[in-house]
Amino acid sequence: MDPVIVVGAGPVGLALSLALAAQGVPTVVLDEGPGKDEPRAARTAVLRPDTAAFVERLGCATVRDEGTRWTGWRSMRRKQLMRHIEFGARPVESGPLEPGAGSGQFGPGPAESGPAESGSVESGSAESGPAESGSEVPSPLHIPQHALARGLRDAIAALPDRELVRLVPDSRLDSIEQDAHGVTAHTRGPGATWWRGSHLVGCDGARSTVRKLLGIRFPGRTAVERHAVATLRTELPWPGEALLHRQPPWRGVGEEVTARPLRDGDWRLDWLLPPRGDLVTPDALVSRIRETLAGWCGETPAYDLVDTGVYTLHHRLAKSWRVDRAFLAGDAAHLLGALGTQGLDEGLRDADNLAWKLALAWHHGASEALLDSYQAERRTAVAARLRAADQSLPVLRGAGGLRTYLRGGGHDALLMDGHLGRGPLGAPPAYPHSPLAPPYAEAHTSVGTPLGAPVADVRVTAPDGTTARLRDRLGRGRLLAVLVAPGTGVWDRRHWMTAGVMPRLVEAVGALPVEGEVLVTEAYPGAAAHTVLLVRPDGHLAAAFGGVRPAELYAAADAVRGGAPERVHSDRTADVN
Template identity: 25%
Template sequence: MANSVDVPVAIVGAGPVGLAAALELDRFGVPYQIYEEDEGLSTKPKAGTILPRSLEIFGLEGALDGILREGLRFDEVHFIDRPSDKVLTRMLMSPMADETRYPFIVNLPQSDLERSLMDALVNNGRTVQFQHKLEAMVQDQDGCRLQFSTPRGRVDVRARYIFACDGGKSTVRHFCNIPMEGVTHPERFLVADFEVDLDRRVGRQLTYLSYIFDPEEWVIFVRQPSFWRFLIPVPEGAPEPTREDVVTKVRRVVKNESLPIRFLDMGIYHVHHRTAARWQDGRVFLLGDAAHLITPVGGLGMNTGIQDANNLAWKVSWVLQHGAHEDLLATYDRERAPIARFNARNQAERNRDVMRMKSPLKRIARNVLLGWMDRSEGLQWRAAHARSLLGTSYKPAGPPPGLLDGLSAVRRFTRPPITAGDRVPDGKIWGPDGRAHWLHDLVKPGFVALLFVDPRSRPSIDPDPDGLMTYIVHRFDAPTETGLRSRSLMDPGGSLAKKLGVPSDHFVLVRPDGHVAAIAPFVKSSDVAEAYKRFTGVSEAIPEAHII
């Protein structure tokens, strides 16, 4: 007889996205089970670049210590023209120092990252159900029934919601009949790992992530803690390079024909550029590679998937635990699918096009533009904001603006004010206990409203509904007799208000994933609670667009 299990959420797949989704559910205390067909975590290094936004998310999930201890941090990416051997531009992460606690990229093989995520899960008293292969799935009005095969026989699971984190060949997606839209390129990628001294034994020092442009054969070098990774294209119909070919290519690119190299591993990958036609099917949600396949050129596939988990988990928690309307769940597809398409097309694909540009005229224009970017404070900020994924914004109007949109790119740079959908920048704020706190830590348990009013005016605020915490942010603490002292956040010099660009007598409602739900004037005592209820649908259906 089959074993039977009943859970609110079943996660299928324990890759990086399934593990991150589990940690996100732990953040909100949502019970779940995570099922993985393999005997243990993957040992393939695959993804190696963890971007600042993912670091922020792992930080809130309590999974960052091992990642920072074992990974290689760096704050500069190089774009090099191979024919002229010139650095065309540097992309610096330092302009993000006022935005995040983590203004750097971390290189760490995916297998080591997964181990750190697993350690955090174990720390939370959780475990993965390994050797559980999903074989069948049906949905009804109240939930889904899943059937897993295991070495000990069949296991039946009933779950209210399914998180499909089962990778590019997703079985769940197949059961839901959801097609993948997009293309698979005829060109493939070769990824080879070496032990080699590229820090001292080559003419120029390579940064830990270097893109080398070449119309004939572009190259990417990625430095991992104990090896170097080398990516090159394999043109359609070309024979697969041998180990010797690859070693020769590396030596040629770094211009050292006798460079000692110890070959570790290599693989050839197809380059997909596809997203699922739908990300939700009833009670089933697609996350990570199950929802999007992005070329590895930009190091975005896994990083995009981590944000999927961050976007979905709190919504499920609010429906299951805080009485939010189920319509809130439909915003997952609406918010995340355009971002994945943007990351695939405007970041990863554009990167690939720029690296292999053939037309000499276009290459001249590209090089001039990149040289300009190197010198422009505004463009550097925009590039870092977009590339770090700190610029991810769930605007009703669609994905973030292009690099060159807006004159701030050329004028002396000031940070644009936040608007609904943006990720709120992190920063220090002094709490009622007198100590400095990070703004993002305040949203760890739920929604936060930041009320930019002068507490000396004795503002009247309705009691917070379940799931919301309201704070007053100002240069002056609330006097004790106002009863607001315990909600006072001290903002010396009004620097947080300036950074966010929020006018006084307004409030900012921040979601548990750190994105802005609403910015609105604070006129009457019920304004904040009403905005929260309207956004989550706790008392009524969620409106089509965000409140601004």
């Protein structure tokens, strides 16, 4: 069968190709560039815990190494996740670190206060939300985007079957043709040729050629926010700890500054710029750097300027994400990034969502419902994120009485939650109204995870006796049936595999209409003993049953695959209205 054609070799396209390879689906990745990524220290990516785990599962050593290097990759108390500086606020001492804690990406570091001249440091202030002692929250990971892309390319090079992913540099797409059985694409360049694929996915960025060739509109807002950015090597009073400084008092700095720790003593600093301000000259940027560092440190410390830039954020959402056998993902489908939201995170979630559906279609055929569910789930989730940001912008960025009246309330907490990967701006998406949601059955039961939300990463045991985190079993194209069975951790496997409901569950999973895997966990949040969780290949909860119910389990699995496969017709058209 023909491979899947992936257009674009950025992090989203590379991740999608690796996710498909993990499920035995070959891809051809058409790279408009020369096959390598230019290092830019000022162009960095924030990975939330779920997307970092997804990329690490694909074999990206960059994320694994960074997660090991930065102890903030571990779970920390919410009140220690990020410093929030507010001029004129009352100083509050930070609490002690968790055992083993150190520096981290948006994570805790040594509890030190900044100088009085620069405002005071608060942990768990009114602006940052109430402190929740003991609540565990994983920290986001902040890495250079070129390092992420390089790690993904290295993972492709390390695949046991090198034929699964074919990278084709210097290949610019200029034509797409579709029929009932596949997609034909033409590229120009040194090796201009035609390519044949089962499906095609446009991961080719904001100026997507795929989107234009499909005739899909890309409406939205231009220049939602502008930021100046500098990467520099220096020492700040909060080693390894990310910083959000609202309303700094220093002249010419602006109304918001963020600082994020990178490796090797580097920092990325971002200054919010006026929407339609003047161009930021090199001299003006150096003045911002010196004034900001002096405000935080009392005087300007020694620093080495590594890289600079100015970027403009747009909010756009493609009208359609699927036209027959062609799909959009990443920046080709959506642009967002204001108020702490992260476009790359959403692009990686696109890849995770689409990969298992394309793999099922490639191996067994797929229903229209399954393929349509990609747009229904992901476009809805991104649209909700965009709405939350657009509704918050007038309050957070506007001037006058409304903002003054709301200071210290929930809106600044909303902003910081966006940076930390929580709340409506940053939390992993849920798909409660997915077209793949199983019909209600009396056997359904409630657990601590809402239906359609990502499951908790509990420790599980497979029938062969191996143990792992639940996230480690994802991405293989299989449904996971997780039995909550307290005490199995201390039982001999020979006993619990043949005891109780296990034989019946193994038989029921073996009869599912798609491949499944049985796992056992000692406990799951909010779940009673003998609860069975049905988990999608991308880690979202499809259903939970009170006990082993073969008929209901089969019906739920059939719903998750979108029903029986059917012939996919080629009479779709893009939404061009």
